[in-house]
Amino acid sequence: MEGVSSKIKWALWLIWSGVFPAGLYYSYQFDPPSFDSWGLPLCLIALAVLFSFFPFTVDNTTIFIIHWINLAAFLTYGLFFEVIIMQMVLIPLLFRSGMNLKTIYRYALNSSMMLVISIIAGATYYFFGFSVTEDSLWKITAGAALYIMIHIIFNHFYLYFFSRIVKNGFPFFSRDTLFDYLATLLSMPYGLAFYFLLDQIGIAAAFYLGLPFLAVAIVLRLYNNSEQVNEDLGKAGRIGHQLAAQLEVNEVLDLFVEKLTELMPVDYAYILDVEQEDQKLTLLRRFENDKIESTNLAPVLKGEGISGQVWVSGEPVLHNKKIEWNEKVEGYMPRDIESILSLPIKRNSKIVAVLLVASKRKNAYRPHLVPIVDLLCSYFAVAIQNARNHQTTLTKSERCALTGLYNYRYFDERLGLEFEKLEKGNLKELSLLLVDIDHFKKINDTYGHQSGNDLLRSLASILHERIGDKGILARYGGEEFVVLLCDTPKNEALILAENIRSTVEQTTFKTYHDLSDKREAIHVEMTVSIGVSTSPEDTDDAQNLMRNADRALYIGAKRAGRNRVAAGV
Structure with a gap:
């Protein structure tokens, strides 16, 4: 979330310091767990943490399906154990979604939110007379549905009202919300089946249901990654045609930067022209925080910094964390950058320019983007040359060859x-x-x-x-x-x-x-x-x-x- 002030961050940590210990104490007093052995509880915790590392993406929406484990844990061991699992899963979930030291307040927000929602869901479940020792299939199913719905509805409202407080413009209902609702509801029958199998065969249920579900999640990730690659390739092809239609150099530069921001997250973009005689890179275009800035930055020498090294090696460079590239930087570089992708722009196998794009987010650029952006750079190089040729021809037709004035x-x-x-x-x-x-x-x-x-x-x-x-x-x-x-x-x-x-x-x-x-x-x-x-x-x-x-x-x-x-x- 952007635009969170320091006061709100401190308030979130203050709320968490009160909610977290009180919530753990209440949930334990209300519904303490009873373990025959530690094998099965530890297995459920390990399974939940493992699944938090394997989200998959549907139409650019990242989905973590762990509620089926959460439900089985609640029905098996009660409220306190479910709270512990969700708090343990929260840390890898947040790191997977890009949390860093600057946004660590998200842990306080989400920890408090999940703790409160778990207690509300558990209290409501018991208020309506449901019990984790139910024998009736209908009652178990109805109670599970109630428990799951409270989780997703309260989570939805909590995030919406918080976004209104920080004025983040979060819509009340969106495509992401719909996917989240559907994925959670569809996981409920699987969670019930897991609960019944745990009751019958114990820890072996994790192998009979957990491993196949994990395999399905991995296959879905691979499938969605291939779909994303195909979609991005299609975008690259369309962008190439649009670039070829431009006849002004500035129009090509502006369109190239604009389309890059549509293809992937770009907070900063720099296009540097190769000057072979002076062995330096000069700035052609500078895009920062949604606007074009002046190009009055100092040239980059060959071999200097990330762009200069890309010129020397002729190979693309991808870094998804600041710690990976921080020592390589020389000269100008915005301080809030995390992810960097830099590629040589070639024409006829000769490097004519270097592209560097950057994002404030960690892990912003997937590896499959490297060849796609490389393809776009080839389109760009041809489009720039065509525009320059057109401009030269136009200038010759408009100018007097002797004086250089208009004819x-x-x-x-x-x-x-x-x-x-x-x-x-x-x-x-x-x-x-x-x-x-x-x-x-x-x-x-x-x-x-x-x-x-x-x-x-x-x-x-x-x-x-x-x-x-x-x-x-x-x-x-x-x-x-x-x-x-x-x-x-x-x-x-x-x-x-x-x-x-x-x-x-x-x-x-x-x-x-x-x-x-x-x-x-x-x-x-x-x-x-x-x-x-x-x-x-x-x-x-x-x-x-x-x-x-x-x-x-x-x-x-x-x-x-x-x-x-x-x-x-």
Whole structure:
């Protein structure tokens, strides 16, 4: 149970310190056991403890079937003996369900609960006139049914009201509750048969009924484990298809982490990218306590910590207790982690990344998950590579190969989209700057086209520095560049244009004389002319916005002497 305060924990231990000795004393005084020998009682205790180590899972619900032994013990030796058995069984049950030092208060809660419920069930059994010395089959069956029902109903109500006190959101009735009721009720006839056989043949009954029941429990566990493996494999296949459908790297990363949390308990997940040249792992994705966190953690060196060792060995690592891995950790690791699963992510037999997932619970990851998560990692590696290839292809189709800026095709699409926003009222204004290098043909003719390309790249760098994230910058063609500024009025666009013009004028550009024999370094000064137009002030059409800026550039700036900014009308 989560969210239990220190005050509640201390209160539970205080209640237990009063309930436990008083309950033992009362149950002994009320119904003291009578043993002919110690063989049979010890056999029942051993059998109950043994069965507590063999639960089985049905639809992700863990079921411990020990009430049939509990019932036989009560009918054979009375209330006090049944209380002792349940208290002894409680310890392995709690450890099997993940109790640790931080949650040891669960022993106080469950010990008190089981003791009180046993006494209530026993007192009710005797109140209605039933006796452990009954000869009537009907009476024995009716009494056993009453005893079992009180156990499961009171246990249910006790847990429900406690969860309400600690505000844990435990539902009054769920699928887990239904399975618990059915399993307990179905075990009652077996418990009655065990009681009758104990009365007839004594300790041998444990071999005739106990061992076959244990065998059935083991077979059910194996069956359910195989069912769980098949179910998890099916999930892995579906996740693989979903990953393959993603075309963005971030979408692949987020979906992979999301699906891991659906497949198994994950409180922390880290995906680390392999950098072969620097021999280190850098964080690609960091998931902690149900949310994505920043990746600003220090890189992990090869061979360092659990992830670095997985990179070196190329083999998965599974630890289900903190004591198993605590000394191997170097650097960052949340303190409340218990279980860890780390695997290499391979593509074409080469390790390209490392996955590390962790849980706050002990024994959170079953061994069968290792090959399944390994399969998922293979799907993930392919999906990431596909997304990166798609992104590279998309970038090449959107970018100018020379300057690295957006090309005109991409710009034209964005201009249409931004105009739609303007028409819908999502934007107030759109301003456009058309930038042209003055006398660029003369530069090419004098120094060569390669030198001209150097200057185009240098100007692109200045424009990118001045525009930043203020607008969309693209190479319009030749020596012309275009800038689209969203929600920017004309006066601000003119100020930005003037800033660009003066920066270019004051910059001395370095290139090489491509037409000379020695291709010596040279310094070139150049200027630009800029046309500015704004919508809806100048026009309400996307193409007219471009035409206005073009007219302003050539009529208002170029014809007026170049190296100036002009606004369209």
